[in-house]
Amino acid sequence: MEKVVLITGASNGMGFEAAKIFAANNWIVYAGARRLEKMAPLENSGVKTSILDVTDHQSNVDFVARALKEQGHIDVLINNAGYGEYGPLEEVSLDTARKQLDTNLFGAADLAQLVLPSMRQQQSGRIVNISSIGANMYTPLGGWYHVTKFGLSVWSDVLDAEMKPFGVRSVVVQPGLTKSSWSDIAFTNARNNLKPNSPYEKLIGKVSQFFKRASSGATSADLAKVFYRAATDVKPKQRYFNSIADRLTVYIARNHPKIWRAIVDRIVK
Secondary structure, three states: OOOEEEEEOOOOHHHHHHHHHHHHOOOEEEEEEOOHHHHHHHHOOOOEEEEOOOOOHHHHHHHHHHHHHHHOOOOEEEEOOOOOOOOOOOOOOHHHHHHHHHHHHHHHHHHHHHHHHHHHHHOOEEEEEEOOHHHOOOOOOOHHHHHHHHHHHHHHHHHHHHHHHHOEEEEEEOOOOOEOOHHHHHHHHHHHOOOOOOOOHHHHHHHHHHHHHHOOOOEHHHHHHHHHHHHHOOOOOOEEOOOHHHHHHHHHHHHOHHHHHHHHHHHHO
């Protein structure tokens, strides 16, 4: 029986590349994103594309229902959809913060609730949640983003503990900074979230420069390979990283909070 994978946020970046890798390995791939036209190149590889807004429950229902109707089963869900709603916590509106939570956390939870009954019934399945090293470390301006990624990681751990007895696993991938448009979008959002004559204008420049210096050479294709490993490892890990540097960053921030705070203070100095 051919394996079936659902991938959200597949219109560009890591999700787009992951769809290509799974298709190349003879998986039946359902790729969803808000911008259907950007996924058109995937159709040449046999990927089945759908309009998907993970903040819309009915959109999620339709996405999952299509796969179950056409294939009868789902083996893997990759919760990749997400973005960075950056900006100073004093000035980011709570409505904007709720949008970040809806996309990065509640969208993943909604999709999981939709696929889990069939996975539990077949006694197999895997949910791969794309968190971030930002789940364990933090930088100024990323407050709500860090909250969502920390929440997604803890939620995944609880889900894994609950579903493991049924043969279903929930794992986390923690990418670091990659060669993508993610940072550009995050800092565009940061500027859009500023109030007139905001005292945080200079901070955006400082944090943006830090991100440029800290950016690794990893590409979306590199991370897509990690997605595939997380989905197919016979003995899955709770956490997957692309590089030693990403793993080390998480280790320092989590186990040596004073050291990490000193790094943060140098960013804003």
